Amino acid sequence: MDIATQPKLELIQVADVVARDKGIDREEVLIAMEQAIQKAGRSKYGPDHDIRATIDRRTGEISLKRCTTVVEEIEDEVSQITLDQAKRIDPALELGSVIEEPLPPIDFGRIAAQTAKQVIVQKVREFERQRQFEEYKDRAGEIINGVVKRVEYGNVTVEIQRAEAILRRDRLLPRETFRQGDRIRAYIEDVRSEPRGPQIFLSRTHPEFMRQLFRQEVPEVYDGIIEIKAVARDPGSRAKIAVISYDSSIDPVGACVGMRGSRVQAVVGELQGEKIDIIPWSEDPATFVVNALAPAEVSKVVLDEDAGRIEVVVPDEQLSLAIGRRGQNVRLASMLTGWDIDILTEQEESDRRKEEFRVRSDTFITALDIDDVIAGLLVAEGFTSVEEIAYVDLEDLADIEGFDADIAAELQNRALNHVEAERARLEERRRELGVTDEVAEIEGMTPAMLVALGEKGVKTLDDFADLASDELLEIVPADSLDEEQASAMIMAARAHWFDDEEAPAATGEEAEPEPTA
Structure with a gap:
C-alpha cells in the first residue's frame, strides 16, 4: 500500500479494507496512517519538530501541521516558544497553548513512502495483537476447534478464529500426530500477553479437557443436572471421573455412559482410545475411595484425617487389580479423591495387626509386670501406651471384662509408678547430656x-x-x-x-x- 499515490477517497477505502480483513477497528487503521504521515513529515522537516497529521474521516483530506507549545522556560528550541515571544504573534496566547502552522502536502519519495508503509503495517499488527488478546484472555478453560497450520519439532501451530495458538508437544496425547490441514479440537489452557504478541496455549492432556468434552456430549452435564466433581487422567491411557446427579431420577453414571456407551465412546474416540472409568461421587471419603478403586473390591478402609491418608484392605486376589498396571489404578484414585492411599492385602493387614498386638502386649508385660492374658485384654480394649493406663478414668479400667476395682487400681498404680520412673530416668539422662x-x-x-x-x-x-x-x-x-x-x-x-x-x-x-x- 503506497499512500503517496492514494487519491483522497481511496485512502478511506484502503482503511476500510484493512480494518475488515484484519478484524480491527477502522479508526485504529486511520490512526496508524496518521502516525505514518507524521513520521514522514519529521523525516522531511527534522526529527525534533512536533509534526502532526490528520486525515479527514469523510473526505480523506490530509492536513499536516507543525506545532509549537507555549512554555515558561524553553527546553526544546524547535518545538517550544516563550510566552513573551508568543504574545508578539497573538496576544490571546497563554502558557500551554499550541501554535499550529500549516505545512504543504508532502511529496513522498520512495524511501519515505516505504517507511510510512512499514509504520502502518507495524501499527496494524499491534492493534491486531491487542484485539486477539482482548478476545481470548477470558476464554481460558474453553474447548476450541482449529486447523493445523504447521508442525515444527513436534509443536503444533493451530489456526483458530482470527488468531494462532500453539499446542506444545508435551500437551499432545502419546503417539498422537497431526499434519498440516488437519482439523483439531483442544482446550485453551492459558492466554498470555508477551512482547511478540498474545500467546494462546492449547492442551489435549489437561484434565479439564475431558470435563469439557463430557459437557459437550452429555446434555445433563451441560444443563448442570449432573456435575463432574473431579477428573484424574493418565493422558492417552486411562482416566477416572467422579460424577453426581442433582436429580434423584437420573443416574449420573448411566447418563454419562449413554445408550450402548455412545456418549462415553464419543469422548474416548476424541482422546485416541483413552479408557474412562465413570464413578459416583460421595461426600463420605471412605465410600468415595472405595468407588474410585473400582473395579477392585475393598474389604476394609481406615482413615487418618490428620495425615490425609487412607488405608485400604483388599482380598489377596484383588491386590494386582487394585494397584493396576504400574500402579496406575491406585495413582488415579489418589489423584481423584485427594487422599494418599495405602493398599494392603487381608493377609498383610492381619500380620501387621498381630505384630502390633504382640509389641504392645510385650510393652505392658514388661512395664506393668503382668501376664500375657491381662496384657492382651488391655490391647484389645484399645490401650496403646502405659501413659494411657496411668491417666485413664479408673472406672473405665474396672469395666473391662474380667477386671474388678481392685485389679484396675493395682494396674493404674503400677502404670503411674512406671511413668514416674521413666520420667526420672529421662530427666537424669537429659542432665547428663x-x-x-x-x-x-x-x-x-x-x-x-x-x-x-x-x-x-x-x-x-x-x-x-x-x-x-x-x-x-x-x-x-x-x-x-x-x-x-x-x-x-x-x-x-x-x-x-x-x-x-x-x-x-x-x-x-x-x-x-x-x-x-
Missing part, C-alpha cells in the same frame, strides 16, 4: 523429646532456636509433634533474641555514660 533448663521449660516439651534433642547436640535455647521446623520433626520421636506445633515451639525459643535487642533501648536513658579517656 547437658540440655539446659531453659529448653526444658519450653511449652509442649516432653522428657523423651529433651533426650532426643540432647543426643543430637541441641542443648541450649539458642541451639533450639536455630532449628527449622522440619529439622525438629526429624529429631523428636515420631508423632510427638506436627509442623504447626514445632514452629510454635521454635518461635517461643527465639523470643529472647528480640528481648535482648530491645533491652538497650529500654534502659539507655537510665544508664550512666561511660567515662572517656
